[in-house]
Amino acid sequence: MTSSGINILMYHQVGDFRQRNMRGPRRAHPSTYCDHRRFAAQMAWLARHGYTVLGMDAVLACLRGERPIPPRAVALTFDDGYENFYEYAWPELERHGFPATVYLIADMLGHPARWFAADGRDTPPLMSAARIRCLHRNGIGFGSHTAGHVKLAQQSEAVIHDEVHRSKAVLEDVLGAPVHHFCYPYGSHDLRVVNAVAAAGYLTATTCSRAPATPGDDPLTLPRKAVAYGDNLIGFLWRLHVKNTPRKPPLRRADFSLNAAAAAASAVPTRP
Numbered sequence: 001m002t003s004s005g006i007n008i009l010m011y012h013q014v015g016d017f018r019q020r021n022m023r024g025p026r027r028a029h030p031s032t033y034c035d036h037r038r039f040a041a042q043m044a045w046l047a048r049h050g051y052t053v054l055g056m057d058a059v060l061a062c063l064r065g066e067r068p069i070p071p072r073a074v075a076l077t078f079d080d081g082y083e084n085f086y087e088y089a090w091p092e093l094e095r096h097g098f099p100a101t102v103y104l105i106a107d108m109l110g111h112p113a114r115w116f117a118a119d120g121r122d123t124p125p126l127m128s129a130a131r132i133r134c135l136h137r138n139g140i141g142f143g144s145h146t147a148g149h150v151k152l153a154q155q156s157e158a159v160i161h162d163e164v165h166r167s168k169a170v171l172e173d174v175l176g177a178p179v180h181h182f183c184y185p186y187g188s189h190d191l192r193v194v195n196a197v198a199a200a201g202y203l204t205a206t207t208c209s210r211a212p213a214t215p216g217d218d219p220l221t222l223p224r225k226a227v228a229y230g231d232n233l234i235g236f237l238w239r240l241h242v243k244n245t246p247r248k249p250p251l252r253r254a255d256f257s258l259n260a261a262a263a264a265a266s267a268v269p270t271r272p
Contacts, residue, residue, distance in 0.1 A: 005212025006059055006073040007240050010224040013124060014039045015084040017229060025120040030228040036088040042227070042236050046074060047096040055099035055141050056181045059222075060204050063215050074240070075213075076100040077206060077224065079145060079183060080113060081132070083125040090135060103145035103183035103206075104132065106167035109174070115149055129174045136175050143181030144168050144202070151188035160193055164200045180204065182220075194220050194253060209246040210239075218252040 012032040026033060046053060052070035054062070056077070062069045076093070078085055081104040093100050108114070110128035117123055127135075136142060146152065147167040152160055164182065171179045180203040184193065187208030197205050197220055209223035217223065223246060225239045 004069065005214045006054065006062060006069060006075055007212050008059065008075040008077060008206060008222060008224040009239075010206070010208065010226045011039075011076070011078045011089070012080060013082045013084050014078075014089040015082075015087070015124075022229060029119070029121070030230055031226040033229040034227055034231075035229065036092075038232065038236075039089060040092050041233055042231075043092045043096055043098065045233060045236070046098070053096075053098040056101045056143065056204050057141070058099075059213065060219055063213060063217065063219060063222075065215060069215075077183070078102045079185075080105060080149070081109070081127045081142075081145070082113070083127050083131070086127060086131055086135065090138075090140065093140075094138070099139065099141060101141040101143055101181055102127075102132075102135075103143045103181070104167075104171055105145050105149045105185075106147045106170035108149065132174060133176075136177070141181070142171065142175060142179065143183060143204075144171055144179055145183045146185055149185045151186050152184060152193040153188040153190040157192060157196075160196045164193075164196050164202075168200055168202070182206070184208075189221065189251065191251065191253070194218075194251060198253070207250075209248075209250055210243050211246045211250075212244060217250060218256040220253065220256075221251045223250065 011034055014034045014036050017033045017035040051072040051074050054073055054075045059075050061067045076098060078100060081102050085102060108126050112123035112125055114123055144167040146163040150163060168179050182197050182202040182205040184207055204222055205220040206222045206224050210225050211223040213222045225243060
C-alpha cells in the first residue's frame, strides 16, 4: 500500500472521559476530549496495522520531497499542552515508540485553561515548564500555540506579531532548543497571520482543515483531522481514510505556490 499524503491527527485532552463524565457543556465540545481507553485502542490499532507515525520534522521532510512518504503515514499532534497528556497520552506513546508534537500556550504554562470557563466548563491544568522539559528530554516534540490562545485572524498586525514571535522566544527559552512548529488556535488564520508565522521562522503550521497533508500543501497551512470524544475505532478509521474533504480551499502563500509543483513531483511515495 502506498500513500501520497500524511494524516495529521489533532487531539486535545486525553483523560477519564467516560459517558458519565461527558455531561453539560462538555458535550458541546467533543473534539477537546478523548477518553484514554479509546486513545489506547487507537494507538494499538496504528501499531498493529503497520502505520508509520511521524514527528513534524519528518512530516516536513516528506512534504519537501527530502524523503519518501511512507505508506499509512500519520502524525500525532496535541493542542494546548494539558497536564493529562503526561498522565494518559504519553505512556501509550512511549509503549509504542510513537513520536508526537504538543503545541503549547507560552503565557499559560502551569496555569488552568481559563478560556474553558467562558462556556461553563471546568478549567483543566496545563503542563508546567518543568513537566515540559522532562517530556522533551524523553523525545516529545513541542511547538507554539501562540502566547495567549487568541483567534489570530481577528487581531491587529501588532498583536499577531507579538503572539507568534514572543511565544517562540518564550518556549525556546523553556526548552533550550529551537521551536520550528506552530499551530493556529481555533484554526484561525488569514494571509497576514501566515506571513507573520513565516517571518517568525516557523517551518510548519497546522490548521483545523480536514484533509491529508500532501506535497502540494503550503507547510504553513497544513490540514489536520480532529479526533473527537465519540470516535470509537470505526469512527477513528473513518477520519483516517474517508474524511478527506476540507470545508473550504486551503490558504497558500503566493511564493509557496510557485514551487509547490516541483516539490510534489520530487516526493514520490515508496515503501520504506
